[in-house]
Amino acid sequence: MAATSAVLQSEWTKIRSVRSTVWTLALAFLVTLALGAIICAVFNSQWSSMSDSDKATFDPTNTSFFGMTLGQLALIVFGVLVISSEYSTGMIRTSLAAVPQRGHFYASKVLVAGLLALVVGMVTSFLTFFLGQALLGSHHASIGDPGVFRAVFGAGLYMTLIVLFCVGTAAMLRSPMLGLGILMPFFFLVSPILTAVPKVKSVARYFPDQAGQKIMQVVPDSDSHTSYGPWGGIGIMAIWVAVVLIGGYAVLKRRDA
Amino acid sequence: MIELQGLTKRYGDKTAVDHLTFTVRPGVVTGFLGPNGAGKSTTMRMLLGLDNPTSGDVRIDGKHYAQLSEPLKYIGALLDAKAIHGGRTAYNHLLCMAQSNRIPRHRVDEVLETVGLSAVAKKRSKGFSLGMGQRLGIAGALLGDPEILMFDEPVNGLDPEGIHWIRNLMKGLAAQGRTVFVSSHLMSEMALTADHLIVIGRGRLMADTSMSDFIEKNSRSFVRLRTPQQERFKDVMSRAGHTVVETGDGAFEIADSDAAALGELAAQHQLVLHELSPQRASLEEAFMQLTAESVEYHAGGQMGSAPAGGPGAPVPAGMGAPGAPAAPSPYGASPYGPSPYTPGQGAPQGQPGWQGQGAQGWPQQPGQGGQAGAPPAPPAPPAGQEWGAQWRDNSKKKGR
Structure with a gap:
């Protein structure tokens, strides 16, 4: 067996030495931060015209994470490209010739991508929260309020899990076109739309993104359900991630490179 | 290793x-x-x-x-x-x-x-x-x-x-x-x-x-000749013990001969020669002949007249090669009829190898099989099929 630290180091060199890593993660950070900030500023200036019920259910923490819907698209691109670019470029043959223990190679790649996503996710979620709250003026939440720290930390976890979900899916699909073509519309359109459809939504709320997003809510919204709590939601998402990562491993292990 | x-x-x-x-x-x-x-x-x-x-x-x-x-x-x-x-x-x-x-x-x-x-x-x-x-x-x-x-x-x-x-x-x-x-x-x-x-x-x-x-084994040398008096030429050469192979474009090839000796022989019989040139087959040619029937994607079937077989065939196709006497059964139906050449004879059993193949496979070899004078020679380059058949023989003997 090649040494674990050596393979991790190699995967780190790989991930840091391509441009797509920098621009996808930078984009995810900027979009999430900027969009959250704009929405917070808008709410602050429009506060007087909001209805009383809206004011009652206003969730300052979750509002600052509004930009996540778009920001996660850049994370999807990152997660998909981390693994599928190996296939599209032919690099996979060089990689597996260097590390023929495929499980080892795969675990290292997943770990490096996951850790990087965790760092970027946490930085993004905390900065987004603090900037958003600053712009909300007197309507802001404080990190010490009940459930707020959990929501902000959870937002970072959510971003990490989205990336890992995409890594696993892309490992199964082995093609960037296929991976992006399926995951982008799913997370941007299919999942949010299905969650709004009556009856279907009782199933759709178990989709990875819908379940995971629960952790970012501090104040329950109007049509909130109690089938799972914030940690239950992120747990459901983690199960999805584990399943696709195992699926990705099975494909890598079995198929010819 | x-x-x-x-x-x-x-x-x-x-x-x-x-x-x-x-x-x-x-x-x-x-x-x-x-x-x-x-x-x-x-x-x-x-x-x-x-x-x-x-x-x-x-x-x-x-x-x-x-x-x-x-x-x-x-x-x-x-x-x-x-x-x-x-x-x-x-x-x-x-x-x-x-x-x-x-x-x-x-x-x-x-x-x-x-x-x-x-x-x-x-x-x-x-x-x-x-x-x-x-x-x-x-x-x-x-x-x-x-x-x-x-x-x-x-x-x-x-x-x-x-x-x-x-x-x-x-x-x-x-x-x-x-x-x-x-x-x-x-x-x-x-x-x-x-x-x-x-x-x-x-x-x-x-x-x-x-x-x-x-x-x-494969740098085959031969002499290429052209003459307007084709029938007399063949008689003369055959009587002298040379195996004449027609190339199909009106020229003749005589393997392993000295161009000078052939020229003098022609002169003795007052044969007009339009061409007399010593030739050496390239290795590229030898390789192409060796792999002729196995080529996956033909440009147009110019690699010998034998038909290409399906990839899954247990024995390579292109069985039309001469070689019936030496290799009976699957090759029996040769379009060229029984041939005196015996490709594969003397080839080692088992692992195909060049060792011991000698030159028996070449149809131009004089004295092979005891016949002189070109027998029903195939019009296309016979050597190609000969070689192909030789290797197929071997692979067949390997029991596939």
């Missing part, structure tokens, strides 16, 4: 590699030759554990590739030149390979220097020409200073200077006692670099021979 034992790869009902058994030895350059689609790259991928064999076994120094820890220190491989992420710089590409196998960082600079890419080390490889990509791939193969090197079509895309460089590099590596295994579809290239030759066609082993043997 690379050992293949009955290595087989099937994709559905298509057999890409069919029971390959051979050994690649250290200290020499072993050429791995076959037409496009013969299964060379598939074989090499199985060697590196990238593709799983359907059956059979391939070992490197007695181990499976996946059992090697830090394999780049054992075996360096150049597969297709662009097994590289184009967005990564040449330096970083080599660095990530080096790190995974705990190869010191200074080796990256060294191999970049060796292949002449130091100046573009910090450039992204997507801007590289095919030749530069090839050099980067070679740098990756050399990175771990391995005892075994494997190159798949290394001269592809290289300019003449680059080709010259890679030839010398391979010879140099072999001279240091390393195992060098290089594939090509160009016989002429192999003739210049390889010491040992392994020829495959349609995934089957067709020859496993030393280069010098191959050249000796």
